[in-house]
Amino acid sequence: MKLGILIEEGPYNHLASDSAYNFTAAALEKGHEITGVFFYNDGVINSTGIMDPPQDDRHISKRWSELAKKHNLDLIVCIAAAKRRGINDDVLAEGFRISGLGQLVEMAINGDKLITFGA
Amino acid sequence: MSEEPTKMMFVMRKPPHGSIYAYEGLEVVLIAAGFEQDISMLFMGDGVLSLKKGQDTSELGIKGFAKTYGVLEGYDVEKIYVEKKALDDFGLTLDDLIIDAEAVDSATAMKLMKEQHVLFPF
Numbered sequence: 196m197k198l199g200i201l202i203e204e205g206p207y208n209h210l211a212s213d214s215a216y217n218f219t220a221a222a223l224e225k226g227h228e229i230t231g232v233f234f235y236n237d238g239v240i241n242s243t244g245i246m247d248p249p250q251d252d253r254h255i256s257k258r259w260s261e262l263a264k265k266h267n268l269d270l271i272v273c274i275a276a277a278k279r280r281g282i283n284d285d286v287l288a289e290g291f292r293i294s295g296l297g298q299l300v301e302m303a304i305n306g307d308k309l310i311t312f313g314a
Numbered sequence: 315m316s317e318e319p320t321k322m323m324f325v326m327r328k329p330p331h332g333s334i335y336a337y338e339g340l341e342v343v344l345i346a347a348g349f350e351q352d353i354s355m356l357f358m359g360d361g362v363l364s365l366k367k368g369q370d371t372s373e374l375g376i377k378g379f380a381k382t383y384g385v386l387e388g389y390d391v392e393k394i395y396v397e398k399k400a401l402d403d404f405g406l407t408l409d410d411l412i413i414d415a416e417a418v419d420s421a422t423a424m425k426l427m428k429e430q431h432v433l434f435p436f
Contacts, residue, residue, distance in 0.1 A: 296345040303432040304320045314335050
């Protein structure tokens with residue numbers, strides 16, 4: 196199946212971000228195509244490379260970066276939501292890119308399903 | 315892109331000013347409207363408060379966005395549903411809302427959601 200992923204919550208504060216990651220990794224393992232992972236609302240905060248959790252905790256943005264590298268995943272961060280929250284290209288972790296909401300709508304139109312985590 | 319327009323419904327469940335979901339959700343609706351798909355909105359639960367007349371955010375120090383719902387018609391987003399139970403719970407009627415909407419019972423709301431290709435929950 197062609198799946199789009201939408202994340203509406205930030206890292207650590209909500210499990211939604213972890214659930215989205217686990218779901219995405221599992222879907223890829225099962226051979227599904229992920230058309231993109233779109234970060235919206237506080238979800239954009241998942242994209243910063245400057246987060247620095249304790250070493251015995253998971254590093255949420257690094258985990259996404261690694262998954263993206265392995266599977267050529269498109270990690271898209273909404274520009275309007277990002278700008279509001281002080282996120283720009285300077286702080287983006289590897290593998291993330293900033294783009295517009297039109298990308299989310301295209302994911303919704305072109306995929307079989309859009310799965311939302313959070314909100 | 316597929317030939318058939320994609321049926322996408324925005325399910326608005328959050329009240330308007332306590333968090334940004336209603337506002338940022340509305341921003342997605344306005345962008346999606348440009349793609350000429352089959353768009354609808356369903357206001358459920360606290361979400362109906364977004365449509366209540368007479369909102370005044372001046373003392374909250376935040377920009378109100380209730381007026382923005384008024385442009386939806388111009389964007390051809392005309393399928394606006396509100397859950398009847400939500401209206402009843404808040405003692406509201408369709409006359410209390412800033413835009414024209416259709417009140418639907420919960421069974422109809424569920425049926426409408428089932429018909430969609432994509433649901434966007436906010």
